[in-house]
Amino acid sequence: MKCIRCSTDNTLKDRTDNQGRCKNCQHPFAFEPTAMGTVKVTDPMFAKAIADLSANNTLFFTPKQFLYFFDKRLRTKNLLSAKGCLLLYLVVTTFMTLVVGSNLFTHTVSVLMASLPAIAISLVAIVILASTSQSRKTSNRARQSSAKALQIIGGVILAAGIGVSIIGNSFPLFAISVFLGVGSFYYGRRQSRQMLIHQQLIVDAALFQGWLDRWQQINGSATNMLPPAREDRTPATVNSDVTAYSFDRLVVCSSAAIAQILIANNFHFENNCAILSITGYPQSIFDTTMGMLRRNPELKVYAFHDCSARGVGLVHQLRSSAKWFQNSSVEIFDVGLLPRQVFPSKSMFIQNTADAVEAAKQMSPEVRSSLSEDEITWLEAGNVVELESFTPQQLIHILNRGIVSSRELGSDDSSLIFIDSSYGNSYYAVESFG
Incomplete structure (x- = not known):
């Protein structure tokens, strides 16, 4: 196994004789594959996964994204x-x-x-x-x-x-x-014909966290790994010159983690858009941001959510909540992820949980009316695809594509499907995902 610091190749005997350290630079190895179970990990393998996920340390990611990415890399061997x-x-x-x-x-x-x-x-x-x-x-x-x-x-x-x-x-x-x-x-x-069945992670989440802790203990924290999103409810002071402006677009995410990923990777700067989660993240500027958004009559809203019973209800929540866009004429675009976008795919990671089954049973009639029978059946079976199962690069590409599609609204090659015009606003769904 090569040392990630000096690239010296160390045999098992070398590692054993040096108490798990490199024979050349004495840097300790985080993993010893011969002492692991059926899933064997090496230091170069772990380091390369971090570099690839972060696009050579240019993109930020969450620990859960890293778990999904590393698990997928292990699966490619099969x-x-x-x-x-x-x-x-x-x-x-x-x-x-x-x-x-x-x-x-x-x-x-x-x-x-x-x-x-x-x-x-x-x-x-x-x-x-x-x-x-x-x-x-x-x-x-x-x-x-x-x-x-x-x-x-x-x-x-x-x-x-x-x-x-x-x-x-x-x-x-x-x-x-x-x-x-x-x-x-x-x-x-x-x-x-039965490929759309749920999967299990090869690596248990607790075991992977142990590997990650071991890696950070020896090699320091991965500089591009994001900490858990903090709920800071203390209102931030924003310059009046800034609040006088508005945004052309708003991305509403189904979780604070996805909003955090997009913000950390400067998606809002590059697309002149605000980014919020349905939970109100970032809480410190939520009210100020919403006040700015409501001043733009041409605002376009993009719903970005997990493929789950709760996720597919995001648009309905945006349209019907006074906190968001009740009785508003704003256009809303459902970028996904929707079950119809999962069905053609052969690479999405499908999970199945009891909580998802219960959530699907509680879907409102308005949400059900926007879904096909196959989609409802799939969700009621407890199936879920999380956005965090995609890499930061994929999420940015998918969201960019959804925004581009909305600009082509009305053209012959538009990939948007008109869904509904109730609640005083128009609602469109992106036909494919990524």
Whole structure:
């Protein structure tokens, strides 16, 4: 393992002899992969994840974003398992088919007996891929890759097994080939249609926090990692010259954490917009900011929320609350995340919680009327996709795209869908997410 300070490569013996320190610069290692469980982490791996998430320390991120990002990086290793298993299977079964073919001419053993190794290998491959295709700790992409591999293996078994059984005049081999081939193909086909199922983190949140604490203890705090958003309710003093102006746009986030990410990365400066959370963050300037916003008759509002029962209700809350834009003619754009934007994706991290099930049951009729039956069913099953599962770079790109789409309102290539005009204001939804 390389030292992140001097790049010296240290073997296990080097690390052991130096009490977990670099043999060259004596900098301690935060992790010892050989002493970890099934999930092994190295210092260079952790450092690279921080650098990649922060775009080489140019963007700020939250600890939860780091957890999601690191977990996804661990999952990418599993993507090779389906392809590797399929490739190994094809090589081995090709060899075994040639062996069986030679036995057809020598008649040294029966065709069924000669085919037993190939049958056993097929069974092992099917079990491994079937397990991967339904694992909650495997990415959607890896599950789909495994499902496709199952279909390919099913086709190979049918073609090779039936062909050999006919040539060798073996009905038992024919029956086994049909059973395994059709079964593998059918199961793979079924799994490929069930990719929108919830997942589990490979790394437990408490374990990851322990890793993060260990890393910061040795290497110092990650300079671009944000602390928890503070609720400072003491009104801030704002210069009257500043309050005389307004903003063209307002982004309302479903959580203080997302608002904090956008503010820390100067999204408000670059887009001439105010950023608030539905909880009122940042509390110290909330009333002042709302007063400035209400002076702009051309204001556009962008709702940015998790894909959850509470998240999809954000627009309704903005339209119906006197604290926000009740009886206002302001245009509201739902940037997402909506279930209809999750459905086409194969890479979003879907979670499932009991709290989400209860929240979905309490959705108001107004919120339900803006959703399709499939979306309501999906939410009532307790499914959730958090915005913090996206990187800061992705969030900024997605929000920028939503703002650009609103400028194209009325043009032929607009990606906005008109939803409603009740409460005196117009409501649009962005068709895709990112």
